[in-house]
Amino acid sequence: MIRVNPNYSKLQASYLFSTIARKVSEFQAGNPDKDIIKLGIGDVTHGLPPACIDAMHKAVDEMAVDGTFRGYGPEQGYDFLREAIAQRDFASRGVDIAAEEVFVSDGAKCDSGNIQELFAQDARIAVPDPVYPVYVDTNVMAGRTGEWQDGRYSGLVYLESTEDNHYVPGLPSEPVDLIYLCFPNNPTGATVTHDELKTWVDYARANKALILFDAAYEAFIRDDSLPHSIYEVEGAKEVAVEFRSFSKTAGFTGTRCAYTIVPHACRVFDGSGNAQELHALWNRRHTTKFNGVSYPVQRAAEAVFSADGQAQITALNDGYLRNAAHIREQVSALGYSFAGGENSPYIWIKTGEDSWDFFDRLLNEAAVVTTPGAGFGACGQGYIRISAFNDFAKVEEAMQRIAGVLGK
Numbered sequence: 001m002i003r004v005n006p007n008y009s010k011l012q013a014s015y016l017f018s019t020i021a022r023k024v025s026e027f028q029a030g031n032p033d034k035d036i037i038k039l040g041i042g043d044v045t046h047g048l049p050p051a052c053i054d055a056m057h058k059a060v061d062e063m064a065v066d067g068t069f070r071g072y073g074p075e076q077g078y079d080f081l082r083e084a085i086a087q088r089d090f091a092s093r094g095v096d097i098a099a100e101e102v103f104v105s106d107g108a109k110c111d112s113g114n115i116q117e118l119f120a121q122d123a124r125i126a127v128p129d130p131v132y133p134v135y136v137d138t139n140v141m142a143g144r145t146g147e148w149q150d151g152r153y154s155g156l157v158y159l160e161s162t163e164d165n166h167y168v169p170g171l172p173s174e175p176v177d178l179i180y181l182c183f184p185n186n187p188t189g190a191t192v193t194h195d196e197l198k199t200w201v202d203y204a205r206a207n208k209a210l211i212l213f214d215a216a217y218e219a220f221i222r223d224d225s226l227p228h229s230i231y232e233v234e235g236a237k238e239v240a241v242e243f244r245s246f247s248k249t250a251g252f253t254g255t256r257c258a259y260t261i262v263p264h265a266c267r268v269f270d271g272s273g274n275a276q277e278l279h280a281l282w283n284r285r286h287t288t289k290f291n292g293v294s295y296p297v298q299r300a301a302e303a304v305f306s307a308d309g310q311a312q313i314t315a316l317n318d319g320y321l322r323n324a325a326h327i328r329e330q331v332s333a334l335g336y337s338f339a340g341g342e343n344s345p346y347i348w349i350k351t352g353e354d355s356w357d358f359f360d361r362l363l364n365e366a367a368v369v370t371t372p373g374a375g376f377g378a379c380g381q382g383y384i385r386i387s388a389f390n391d392f393a394k395v396e397e398a399m400q401r402i403a404g405v406l407g408k
Contacts, residue, residue: 034367036363040371041387043253072292076287081259082259085305104258107256115260120271122144126156128185131182132187144156167190179200192226213240216248238267239266244260248345252300327347330403336352346387355373356374370384
């Protein structure tokens with residue numbers, strides 16, 4: 001008798017974004033004449049940068065000719081992309097990352113979910129609250145948690161990110177082995193200073209813990225005092241894995257390309273306390289279960305680092321940050337407190353009422369889609385997240401509609 005993995009029964013009935021999609025679909029079906037503006041799921045709305053499109057077209061042409069055709073590529077990524085990432089994303093900031101420490105993949109979401117396979121079943125997991133749901137759900141699937149109780153899973157250590165601590169959680173009050181951090185943060189939009197990040201690195205080194213650092217939104221950082229990478233902190237290469245993505249950086253949400261940094265210096269430990277190189281373990285997993293990102297997509301990603309590509313992605317992301325600034329201005333005028341929207345495409349708004357009720361109100365009365373904070377954890381109750389990923393005209397209209405509803 002084939003039996004199902006019992007841990008899946010612990011998962012909540014539906015994933016946050018699928019619930020939003022269902023509600024939006026139902027509203028649209030009942031209101032076919034309404035023009036819905038989506039400021040919910042963090043999907044970009046502008047086309048790929050011209051430099052990336054040109055590179056992809058050229059690569060596709062190469063695939064049509066026997067002499068330049070590429071079959072199976074290296075699972076870890078082509079050297080031309082890995083070297084560009086190491087040089088231009090890290091060495092340019094004074095961070096020594098080798099090309100072979102870069103693993104190209106089809107998404108930071110995939111990598112952050114898959115890497116937990118490498119760790120012991122009884123590893124103690126610390127997650128921020130609110131949190132990107134994938135961090136939690138993949139560990140539930142793996143059996144590292146107890147049941148869902150009062151809005152949280154037993155067995156996890158929740159690091160509360162609240163208005164009082166400016167949405168930057170403090171160190172855990174009990175020992176943990178694996179720590180998830182995300183800055184600029186999804187969903188709160190909060191950023192972390194070098195000193196705050198150093199506190200976490202020092203903790204991990206002292207406790208032989210590992211940090212999984214999600215830097216998917218680093219391209220939105222405009223404050224030069226803020227770190228773009230955890231490896232800007234001394235000693236971080238011993239205790240941290242970093243996830244990066246071209247999805248928000250360059251609009252690759254539908255094209256799929258990302259990368260994970262696993263330094264050779266990073267160590268994990270066996271049951272006897274002997275150190276092992278995490279890089280070798282991830283390489284084994286990656287080459288066994290992943291067959292590589294397509295050649296044309298990797299050429300397009302390489303073009304991100306060209307002079308034209310850098311100028312184009314900066315312009316794209318400056319546009320999204322302009323949207324965020326407008327949202328912040330309008331939310332402030334309505335009298336709501338909020339975080340984010342600076343160095344981040346997300347604005348985290350304190351609503352003063354149930355998150356899903358507020359979401360429904362804006363959907364049904366303004367035809368604007370946001371994201372209820374409760375879907376990100378217990379500390380998200382009473383908040384909504386608004387995404388700045390849209391055209392400026394759409395954002396202006398959406399905020400006018402929201403003001404019309406909330407200003408009544």
